[in-house]
Amino acid sequence: MIAIGSFVLLIALALATPAPAADPAASLADQCVQCHGRDGRSTDPRIPNLAGQPSDYLVAQLWDFRKRRFVSDNPYWRAERRDPTMNHEATDLGDDAIEDLAAHFSRLSCGPAPNDDLPAPPQAAAGCAVCHGGRGIGAEPMVPNLAGQNARYLAIQMRNFGDAASVQRGAGGAKRRTHPSIASPATVVAESDVESLAAYYAALPCR
Numbered sequence: 001m002i003a004i005g006s007f008v009l010l011i012a013l014a015l016a017t018p019a020p021a022a023d024p025a026a027s028l029a030d031q032c033v034q035c036h037g038r039d040g041r042s043t044d045p046r047i048p049n050l051a052g053q054p055s056d057y058l059v060a061q062l063w064d065f066r067k068r069r070f071v072s073d074n075p076y077w078r079a080e081r082r083d084p085t086m087n088h089e090a091t092d093l094g095d096d097a098i099e100d101l102a103a104h105f106s107r108l109s110c111g112p113a114p115n116d117d118l119p120a121p122p123q124a125a126a127g128c129a130v131c132h133g134g135r136g137i138g139a140e141p142m143v144p145n146l147a148g149q150n151a152r153y154l155a156i157q158m159r160n161f162g163d164a165a166s167v168q169r170g171a172g173g174a175k176r177r178t179h180p181s182i183a184s185p186a187t188v189v190a191e192s193d194v195e196s197l198a199a200y201y202a203a204l205p206c207r
Helices: 002-016 030-036 055-066 084-090 095-107 125-132 151-168 191-203
Strands: none
Touching (some): 055 084, 055 095, 151 191
């Protein structure tokens, strides 16, 4: 009888134990995986890895793609980003959905653990380190990690910022991405440094 009673008690405890909380963004993220990968790491070098990026940064980008912005003194919220695919995908995202998606991808592992075989930084990386850290890990939660990101994507974004700076100089350009801290004529990355910087940060461990 004692054994039967203990068995019944175990069943009761098992039934009473709450199930693990479901990830509210798991199904919502299905629309992202075709481009960004089920694990948040894209197989298309033109598309960014989202896994392990700061949640606040991802929120800011989705807000920006959605073309609604907070009224804030923080320059990281006063950016502009244009991409036909992402502008479309983000249009119908509510605030809660954006927060959930950002938290979901931020929690994912960005890649393998670091090793001691790290590349030497190009000279131009010194200007990036102020915000993106000496090894490409963002110094603030609103700053993206560059380490381990796809090199092709990084090069595209640096050139997009350059286009925005060209617009400010009156030299034309698509103005696909602007940001107060990086898309000004004074801070834009020189074309001669784009490829070496992209390759350097892509080779760094993301954590």
